[in-house]
Amino acid sequence: MRMSEGVEWALHSTSVLAMLPPGWTLPAAKLAELHELPAPYLAKHLQALARAGILAAVPGAKGGYRLARPPGDVTLLDVVTAVEGNTPAFRCGEIRQQGPCAVGREHYVNRCAIHAAMADAEDAWRASLSAVTIADLNARVVPSLHPDTVARSLDWVRDAVNKREE
Amino acid sequence: MRMSEGVEWALHSTSVLAMLPPGWTLPAAKLAELHELPAPYLAKHLQALARAGILAAVPGAKGGYRLARPPGDVTLLDVVTAVEGNTPAFRCGEIRQQGPCAVGREHYVNRCAIHAAMADAEDAWRASLSAVTIADLNARVVPSLHPDTVARSLDWVRDAVNKREE
DNA sequence: GTCCCTATACTCGGATAGCAAGTGTCCGAGTATAGGCGG
């Protein structure tokens, strides 16, 4: 079971965008440069986030991406689901209905117990991710960083960002 | 994020083996036949379960697989980990240490907040799977099945199993 | 009749091809900007 690498990129990018003041946008290329990521591939994931209504894409010159909702209204689960899709990791093939001991399909009224247990586990996983918002995340991120990183980032963003009157 | 199909097969197979009386074994080919699964591929996963100490392989004629521990001592997490490996789904690439705003590696003493949140979610997932044993599972499975399936399975197993004096 | 030996058949175990999904990349459509021109 392996999670797409794009999830990590999407979370970091969303976290950065959440720190921008309203009206500021950051192009995908700049976001990629900030973490030394392959720009076109990151763009693909940012598009997925925009489709999910997490980011808003501002087209044209001086455009870029910005958060579409307040950081407190975006959970980690929202971001993960936007990139990975909402299909569960464990997919029940109903193999209990196959083989020499199976009976007619209409007799399997109760849900498969294995399926149920695996679904419960994934629900716990989702609940844990839903409990943390991007705002919570940033509240933890900034104090944990070295002051030099914060200062450099402020300068860098001030240069890379595209401001626009709302 | 997609879980290996072998996890489902391993869980069903382990559940079936847990119902066998002590001293009875079931060959991999028979287990595959029971659920109409590709026998060689299922065998691969059963080997993984044996390597993890969940199943015990009895070699030679009239051999087969049996549970290595009491069903109450085998959790769903044990089975999933045996098949999928213990590497976490989310792997932190520490991309925060890359890019123009990064500082020396020695300054990143706090764990990455994103990494921590994702790890917490996976811990919740593991905790949910650890809370259910194969014994619990079977206690739920049997009453949920149609009586005909139970009867057929008893007959089928009685014919397919390899008994041996302990 | 009993014990031992041998050949057999069946079991698991690891090493080997095929395929799908994720990874990485590119070029085209659309838009706000900036400059130039006319009034």
Place this chain on the structure above:
DNA sequence: CCGCCTATACTCGGACACTTGCTATCCGAGTATAGGGAC
């Protein structure tokens, strides 16, 4: 000097190759059994 128009450059969006890991399979090593022979 002000407003409008046009060309530009930059942005996002979807369609196209490539690589890694899962899927599926095979054949070889090892062992308990079952039968036959000798005592």
